[in-house]
Amino acid sequence: MPAIRNQIRELRALREMTQQQLADQVGVTRQTVIAIEQDKYSPSLETAFKVAIALGVPLEQCFQYDSRGRR
Amino acid sequence: MPAIRNQIRELRALREMTQQQLADQVGVTRQTVIAIEQDKYSPSLETAFKVAIALGVPLEQCFQYDSRGRR
DNA sequence: GCTCCGTGTTAAAAATATTTGACATCCTTA
DNA sequence: TAAGGATGTCAAATATTTTTAACACGGAGC
Numbered sequence: 001m002p003a004i005r006n007q008i009r010e011l012r013a014l015r016e017m018t019q020q021q022l023a024d025q026v027g028v029t030r031q032t033v034i035a036i037e038q039d040k041y042s043p044s045l046e047t048a049f050k051v052a053i054a055l056g057v058p059l060e061q062c063f064q065y066d067s068r069g070r071r
Numbered sequence: 072m073p074a075i076r077n078q079i080r081e082l083r084a085l086r087e088m089t090q091q092q093l094a095d096q097v098g099v100t101r102q103t104v105i106a107i108e109q110d111k112y113s114p115s116l117e118t119a120f121k122v123a124i125a126l127g128v129p130l131e132q133c134f135q136y137d138s139r140g141r142r
Numbered sequence: 143g144c145t146c147c148g149t150g151t152t153a154a155a156a157a158t159a160t161t162t163g164a165c166a167t168c169c170t171t172a
Numbered sequence: 173t174a175a176g177g178a179t180g181t182c183a184a185a186t187a188t189t190t191t192t193a194a195c196a197c198g199g200a201g202c
Contacts, residue, residue, distance in 0.1 A: 004116060019178075031161070044115060045115070049075065060129060063120075100190070105150065
């Protein structure tokens with residue numbers, strides 16, 4: 001569980017997009033989307049970019065590095 | 072070789088930073104820095120974030136997704 | 143000439159990300 | 173109650189990233 005948070009679930013809800021639909025657009029499996037959404041591990045930069053694009057936001061609006069010491 | 076470009080070499084030169092120094096700050100090996108710098112593969116999002124931070128720029132200023140059809 | 147430093151390469155091993163497939167739960171709706 | 177959709181979990185296999193270690197090359201300086 002890396003020090004990275006994400007807004008996938010919220011963004012997905014905003015666009016009324018299912019995990020399966022996001023997975024298809026990104027080109028990964030549903031399990032991968034679940035794992036990333038739940039911070040199970042740090043995705044590859046390429047996958048991260050594709051997720052952000054599929055959700056229609058810049059990468060940093062989808063993933064934030066937890067700069068150790070959240071205030 | 073993913074569709075992602077990066078400005079690592081240029082940013083590193085700007086700060087007069089060696090590959091080894093960057094690797095140390097990021098917490099990876101020199102070979103990893105070389106591989107990323109040369110687009111050998113897509114790093115993990117976590118590593119990408121650390122590289123950007125070490126270089127003092129936001130992630131998207133360091134890595135750009137090659138949105139297939141660069142104009 | 144030699145040596146140090148920064149860079150690049152290679153191969154094999156280790157670690158981590160991703161896939162495949164199967165099954166469970168909770169809603170909704172017929 | 174049965175069925176379908178969306179989500180979640182698990183384990184094993186595969187793919188990809190990262191490490192380790194060794195060696196090569198060019199440039200700068202002595």
